[in-house]
Amino acid sequence: MVLNKLTLMPHGLEVLLPAGAPLTDLENETSHRVIPFGCQSGACGACVIEVLAGPDSLGEMDPDESDFLEDLGRADGNFRLACQCRLMAAATVQVAEEL
Template identity: 75%
Template sequence: MPHGTEVLLPEGAPLTDIEYETPQHLIPFGCRSGACGACVIEVIDGFRSLGEADLDETDFLEDLGRTDGTYRLACQCRLLGSATVRVVE
């Protein structure tokens, strides 16, 4: 996201709801089902605040070469607390 951009979402909201909170397209979304990889984010802080990744998401991230455990698919995240993320290009 642009440096310093802060978006507030209600607890339990899917991270895809971010596009309803700002006119900017901060995170690119494609399929919204965890199959296209358009919404890969790097979690800078608050990894556990995005819910647990299921095995399908983890396997797909490995297929994309994102194996160090700091990446998620934004479309699969539910916001459970505060988190700082960076959109992966």
């Protein structure tokens, strides 16, 4: 099984997840609640993250996610909905600051 490293800033917390694992698996892998997952279906926006490194490591963004991020004012490409991401390779993220 291939494991990929997700680094969560600003804590510097490093978590290993199986390749292709959804980021929602973080809730089972750490006692720290570093990403506030809400609905887990991409409809609430609670889990907006800023991708600091490895944007291509989080899987393809589908049009619904892209449209929703645009509605939230986060359409510049550095932002994702964590609940819609799968860790394909190493990445570094942080919870997005509120606008």
